[in-house]
Amino acid sequence: MQIEDVLKEYEYHCLARNFTNKTMKNKRQEYKQLLEYLQTKRGISELESVTSYDLDAYIRTKRQKGLKAQSIVSMAKQVKAFFSWCVKEEYLIENPMTKVTLPKVPKVLLTGLTTKEVVNMMESFNNKDYLEIRNKAIIAMMADCGLRAMEIAGLKEVDVRDTDIKVFGKGNKERMVFISPALKKILIKYERLKKQYFKDRIQYNDNYFLAYQGKALSTVAVYNLVIEASKRVGIKGKRVSPHMFRHYFAVQSIMAGIDVYSLSRLLGHSNVSTTQIYLQSLQDSELSEKAMSSSPLMNLKNS
Structure with missing residues (x-):
């Protein structure tokens, strides 16, 4: 053939x-x-x-x-x-x-985003201007739900419900992620300003996040707004990208006690081994905190 x-x-x-x-x-x-x-x-x-x-x-x-x-x-x-x-x-x-023999890839330990950095990046955008609150909502959703840039850009209005979001990930695989009250508060503000902004403007499609012209947001635009946020708060010495918010979401979820299999489903990974790679960015202090909370002797008082 x-x-x-x-x-x-x-x-x-x-x-x-x-x-x-x-x-x-x-x-x-x-x-x-x-x-x-x-x-x-x-x-x-x-x-x-x-x-x-x-x-x-x-x-x-x-x-x-x-x-x-x-x-x-x-x-x-x-x-x-x-x-x-x-x-x-x-x-x-x-x-x-x-x-076929392939070269060995050196392991690079990612320096993840801190909670303070994530909060500062969100707060670098105001709640009064449409584009500003849109950018804040996007960063909040990536941090709180672990969505990819292409998933953010592809969200439809009908996909974002009261307490959950229907996400279509790689290979058009469908999964569900959940909206916390903290995220919902930001989304309500975003939806209100979006409605006001497009009241007398043309909205070309039903995407949840829209560019100022009313067209669908591109993944490049999502990347650029993250870079803009990092510049506003002066983050230096580490890689900042939409994907780093997935790392942040994964680490914070593990720290909160979620099991790796549930986390894998929330992230839309087809293999748990992919999820485990994200957890390599756990800092020593975070490992210490997690070890302390799970220490058998420290938990004797609870038994």
């Missing part, structure tokens, strides 16, 4: 699974590079002719171009996913990527 034909079939398989535009863009880019390499550098056009040696050589070219280990591993996952699908479809007997 021609590799090019199988890659096209796999692309439609991914589209049928509702992969995000960003994921599909990354896949198309990677498979285009892989196809070009196999055809021009290895003289291979048939799927059955691809070996682990060919793919190992492909990975080597990535290293020679100076790509970081994390980037190479991420790219390799895309390639492995394609060949795994080929095995599942019985186009191949085994996945040639299983024998």
Whole structure:
């Protein structure tokens, strides 16, 4: 079978699974590079002719171009996913990527956001201007519910109810997160100003968070408002992004006593191991506090 034909079939398989535009863009880019390499550098056009040696050589070219280990591993996952699908479809007997050696990714301990920083970022926006209260509501929702930037941007008005939010995450997987009274207070203010702001303006769609023109908010806009908030409060020396609020939500939830399996469901992770990575950012002081609260001897007085 021609590799090019199988890659096209796999692309439609991914589209049928509702992969995000960003994921599909990354896949198309990677498979285009892989196809070009196999055809021009290895003289291979048939799927059955691809070996682990060919793919190992492909990975080597990535290293020679100076790509970081994390980037190479991420790219390799895309390639492995394609060949795994080929095995599942019985186009191949085994996945040639299983024998390919990948570089080790050094573990980087993330410096998470503190509660004071999160509160300051929220409070850096006022409650009087539409865009200001919108930005405050977005930061509050990310911190209190652990939503991704693309999930924030994609929320519909009908998805945000009195006490919970219906979220459509990666692969269009549906899950439920819950609205605390503290978050609800901010959302009520946001909804009131939103209604006033768009009273005499055109609202082009039913997204919950809207740009000032009445159009859907982009993930880039969500990223930019987080950067703006971090600048307003003078956060330096650590990475600040929408994703860091998911780390904050995960750490705070664990500190409050939630189990990792429930947390995994709230975050929309398909694998608990992904959730556990978030918890590596627990500071020593936080671990000490959690250990103290769960100490058998310290809890004797409660028994």
